[in-house]
Amino acid sequence: MNVEGIWVYAVIHGVRAQSRVCGLRGVADEPVHVVACDELAAVVGVVNLDEFGQDALRRNLEDLDWVAQKARAHDAVISAVAQSGAVIPVRMATVYLDEGGVQKLLESRRQDFGATLTRLSGRAEVGVKVYADPTRLATPDAGQDDDGSRTGTSYLMRRRRELTSREEAYREAALEADRIHGTLMRYAVDGKRKPPPDRSLSGRDELTVLNGTYLVDSDAVGFFRETVVALGLSTGRLSLETTGPWPPYSFAGEPVAE
């Protein structure tokens, strides 16, 4: 029985491929190598199916510590390879039974991969999140008309005013986020808005009004981040945060900009 599988990290150009992965270690601490086919190469590592086989993967993907550790290792390999040239990141947990399967993949999607490498060459991904702080957004005028009345009616009216002003504030924050996204798209090659992460995950009380990610020319990443800082300074109520630069994970498929 075959106990070893091939974990795929990325697809790169075949030129100098082996030297680009030399010395890297992967998700199983295995030495990373390449499977080449014509002008393409897949960055791969040999992993044990006891841990990375179908049943094991399904089980392990439910284990946060495992997922976190493997996600960091997967990203570390892709990020390292991205330092030396164009890279198509492959989604985490893509495992083949043998190198022949990987070779067939490179062969069957040769044109597709070639075009994607050209599109991603010399570019990186930058994430931009925009948060709205509910306490800074809402400007309740509750205390101002506090005439000492504590009746149910005055409480309800005050409460309604608070809610209305908060709703309006959120609406304005959302519009401002739209404008920020529009501005950033002008400085990016491509970009997309992702759903905001769950608030319990972001670890912040603020509302995420924009979870954008942008494909940017590598030599313009600094300028792009400065633009984000400038946009942040121009808005009093929202806070902006960048992540990355990342390998172009979110742009590895079809181009997304409309």
Place this chain on the structure above:
Amino acid sequence: MTEVFPAQEDRRIALVDLLDRVLAGGVVISGEVVLSIADVDLVVISLRTLVSSIGSLMSEDEILGGEG
């Protein structure tokens, strides 16, 4: 049982951003693979795991009476 979770806020954020990319991004390959990623909504699985981890942390501290 003490559950260990990255202490720093920024590390937790980084993990969310990372999973958002390595699990939801990257080119999807199907056919001949051990596990067809397209078949499994990995992000949901992982994020659910994250949520439940945080949830269980909170419940240990904040649970009122009950099974503790």
